[in-house]
């Protein structure tokens with residue numbers, strides 16, 4: 334719809350990658366065009382999403398939260414999907430595509446380990462060799478996720494270059510792909526990277542928004558007034574928003590990690606709000622909004638939630654923010670932590686710290702009236718993975 | 731000095747070009763460049779360090795990190811290049827975001843003002859290069875494209891049409907770094923890529939022996955980076971050994 338032939342969303346997107354990868358991206362684009370509407374492929378993917386992944390996920394009316402904030406709040410329960418997050422929608426789709434393409438090996442990057450875990454699940458289930466790059470710092474912070482991946486037969490490779498976090502893991506995954514393009518498939522974890530990845534990942538995540546649409550029509554007989562989702566790379570956000578983009582009465586809020594405030598030091602940002610305050614640049618193959626210094630060196634990002642801790646954002650989100658169709662907002666670490674505790678106590682659901690940012694925006698904006706009467710919040714994941722991080726933070730408070 | 735003039739000069743002497751890459755700001759770049767040129771380097775590629783160098787292997791990544799830690803940035807880079815007093819073509823190698831952030835036109839002007847006559851951007855395929863190519867042309871600078879072992883068909887033709895200065899043939903699928911085996915694919919690529927633009931082969935070449943075999947296969951030059959950077963990283967007799975290695979490789983190209 335907004336996409337031109339060369340994979341641009343307005344002036345965002347594109348393919349800024351080493352020459353070696355250009356033929357691989359071409360092959361990927363052709364394969365995706367060939368298989369995405371292929372009845373066998375669709376049937377198989379639907380089967381895995383349903384019987385392996387647990388789809389459709391419920392749209393839950395959060396009664397007590399609704400009472401507190403004086404509007405009707407629905408939670409899209411991606412936390413109930415196998416693995417505990419929306420990430421599996423994408424990894425099943427791409428792993429199956431890789432299989433149809435005749436690739437035998439999957440490469441992925443991971444920050445906190447959520448996408449790595451979802452890739453490990455798809456890889457094990459489809460019988461493919463799986464290797465996941467993870468910043469050495471993150472492998473220490475997220476030991477349990479490393480172990481989860483290893484249990485499923487995935488090889489986790491610690492990355493010691495650069496800042497040893499997600500952006501460096503992506504760099505290393507790209508370097509691996511450059512060296513092994515012939516038999517390997519790079520399974521990227523969000524709507525970032527060179528064309529066609531932002532489109533492919535969005536399409537596989539649109540299952541969220543398509544279900545929301547049907548479910549809200551069944552429950553309310555009308556569309557919601559607003560939809561809120563957190564945005565790191567932006568895959569759960571665009572997957573939820575995209576089916577509603579033509580419905581201009583539905584407000585779409587992308588909540589970024591405000592970290593400890595929208596400020597930067599020389600080497601690092603104290604936040605991950607690339608959509609809100611980032612500048613235009615080129616990172617990991619795409620022109621988009623990024624956190625960078627005045628020379629264009631990439632700044633490290635910060636967030637209490639590892640899944641939002643990324644210096645870039647998907648190019649389609651950058652485009653939609655610029656046209657005003659989606660509204661970039663943010664929630665700081667402390668606000669997300671408060672929302673984390675609130676949902677746990679009031680609804681008996683422990684949300685992922687990423688999703689807690691979306692919940693935090695409800696708390697921030699409910700009084701202003703800008704959310705309208707019916708709001709859908711995408712609960713992108715469950716918080717079991719975050720208990721250690723939260724304990725540590727609460728200890729510090 | 732323009733790159734094409736250098737290749738004409740070398741052709742007259744039936745020599746292959748030694749193109750040396752180093753990362754600016756890792757060590758004393760002025761001394762390093764002089765040693766390389768004294769040893770016989772015909773063209774020098776001066777890396778402008780970027781925080782996220784996805785096309786580079788561990789050796790050059792580490793060099794880039796040292797340069798960044800030592801405070802190298804694009805302003806200092808152009809100052810330093812301007813002061814270099816060598817009579818060989820100078821080429822900047824950097825990633826696209828640094829060019830984009832400075833502004834494409836400004837970057838091309840800064841290159842021209844500081845004596846740079848070529849630009850290599852490993853993450854800028856021809857599909858995205860139109861705008862920069864325009865400013866390069868205006869400023870008398872060659873935009874140098876890479877050709878990989880898997881670059882074929884209409885994309886290859888397109889690159890051959892656009893390429894100026896020299897074509898950078900990547901010897902194998904992978905990132906930069908010295909390798910014992912400079913793949914067989916080198917010969918295959920040289921046989922396949924027919925053009926009047928000089929063809930230089932890079933990624934993995936680290937010795938005179940390898941350079942000789944690439945030269946015999948029909949290349950007009952070789953690009954050597956990681957092998958020089960290993961010497962710089964060692965900190966031991968850097969200029970002496972750089973000059974010696976440059977001279978060893980250059981002598982295999984005659």
Ligand SMILES: Cc1ncc(COP(=O)(O)O)c(C=O)c1O
Nearest residue numbers: 565566567568569640687713714
């Ligand atoms: C539960 C959860 N939500 C959100 C995200 C952020 O990713 P994206 O913005 O691509 O949805 C992550 C990433 O790991 C996650 O695990």
